[in-house]
Amino acid sequence: MKSITEQLARYKSVHLNSKNISSHFVGVPLIVFAVTLLLNTITFELEFSNLFDSALRLKFTLAMVIFTFVALYYSLLHRLLALGMVGYILLNLYLAHLCSDVSGILSLAIGLFVVGWIIQFIGHYYEKAKPAFVDDLSQFLIGPLFLMAEVYFMLGLAPKLNAKVSVLAREKRKALDAKNAVS
Numbered sequence: 001m002k003s004i005t006e007q008l009a010r011y012k013s014v015h016l017n018s019k020n021i022s023s024h025f026v027g028v029p030l031i032v033f034a035v036t037l038l039l040n041t042i043t044f045e046l047e048f049s050n051l052f053d054s055a056l057r058l059k060f061t062l063a064m065v066i067f068t069f070v071a072l073y074y075s076l077l078h079r080l081l082a083l084g085m086v087g088y089i090l091l092n093l094y095l096a097h098l099c100s101d102v103s104g105i106l107s108l109a110i111g112l113f114v115v116g117w118i119i120q121f122i123g124h125y126y127e128k129a130k131p132a133f134v135d136d137l138s139q140f141l142i143g144p145l146f147l148m149a150e151v152y153f154m155l156g157l158a159p160k161l162n163a164k165v166s167v168l169a170r171e172k173r174k175a176l177d178a179k180n181a182v183s
Contacts, residue, residue, distance in 0.1 A: 002138075004078040005161065009168035011139055011146045014129040016173060021150065023123025028143050030116030033092055037109035039063035040096035063093060074145055080158060084148045129176065 002010075015021055042062035049055050067089045075082035099105060124131055132139035153162040 001076070004081070005164045005168060007077065007138075007142050008146055008149055008161075008165045009172055010136065011132045011142045012165055012169035013172035013176060014124075014127060014132050015146065016169065017123075017127040020123035020127035023119050023126075024143070025147060025150075027116045027119035027123065028147055030112045030119065032144055033095065034109045034111075034113035034116060036063050036067070036092040036096040037099060037105060037112070039066055040093070040100055041105060061093075061096075063096060067093065070141060073141065077145070078158075078161070081145060081148055081152065084152065085145060088144070088148065129173075 015024065040061045040063040044060055044062075046058045046060070047055055048057075071082060071086050071089055074085045099108070102108065120131065132142070149158070149161070149165070152158050
C-alpha cells in the first residue's frame with residue numbers, strides 16, 4: 001500500500017491549478033453524494049432472534065457498509081485525515097437517509113453524478129492534465145481525502161505532510177510534463 005504522502009502527491013500532481021482545485025471542491029462532493037444516494041437505496045436487515053427474549057433487527061444500507069471499509073482504509077493511511085473523513089462520511093450518510101423517501105431519487109443521484117463529473121472535467125481543462133484516476137483507479141478514493149487534506153492544510157494542520165506532498169507533487173508534475181512534451 002502506498003503511503004499517504006505518495007497517494008496525495010500523485011493526486012496533487014494533476015491538481016495544482018487553483019481553478020481545478022476549486023472545481024473539485026464542488027464536483028467531488030457532488031459525485032460522492034450521488035454515489036451515497038445510489039448505495040443508500042440498497043438495504044438489508046440482520047435479525048438476531050431470542051436475544052434477551054426479544055428479536056433485534058438491524059437495518060443497513062450498502063452505503064453504510066462500503067463507507068465503513070473506506071473509512072478503515074483512510075485510517076490506515078492517516079488517522080487525523082481519517083477523523084475528518086469519518087465526519088464527512090457520516091454527514092453524507094445522514095443526508096442520504098433524509099433523501100431516501102424522495103421520489104425520483106435515482107434521477108437525482110444520476111443528475112448530481114453527471115453534473116459533478118462535468119465540473120471535474122472543466123477543472124481539468126484549466127489544469128491541462130488528465131484526471132488522476134485515468135492511470136490509477138485507487139485515486140477515486142483519494143479525491144475526497146485530497147480535499148480533506150487541502151482543508152487541513154489551509155487551516156495549518158499537518159504542515160509537515162503538506163510540505164512533503166507539495167514538493168513530491170511538483171516533482172511528479174515536472175516528470176509528467178516532460179513525458180508529455182516528448183510524446
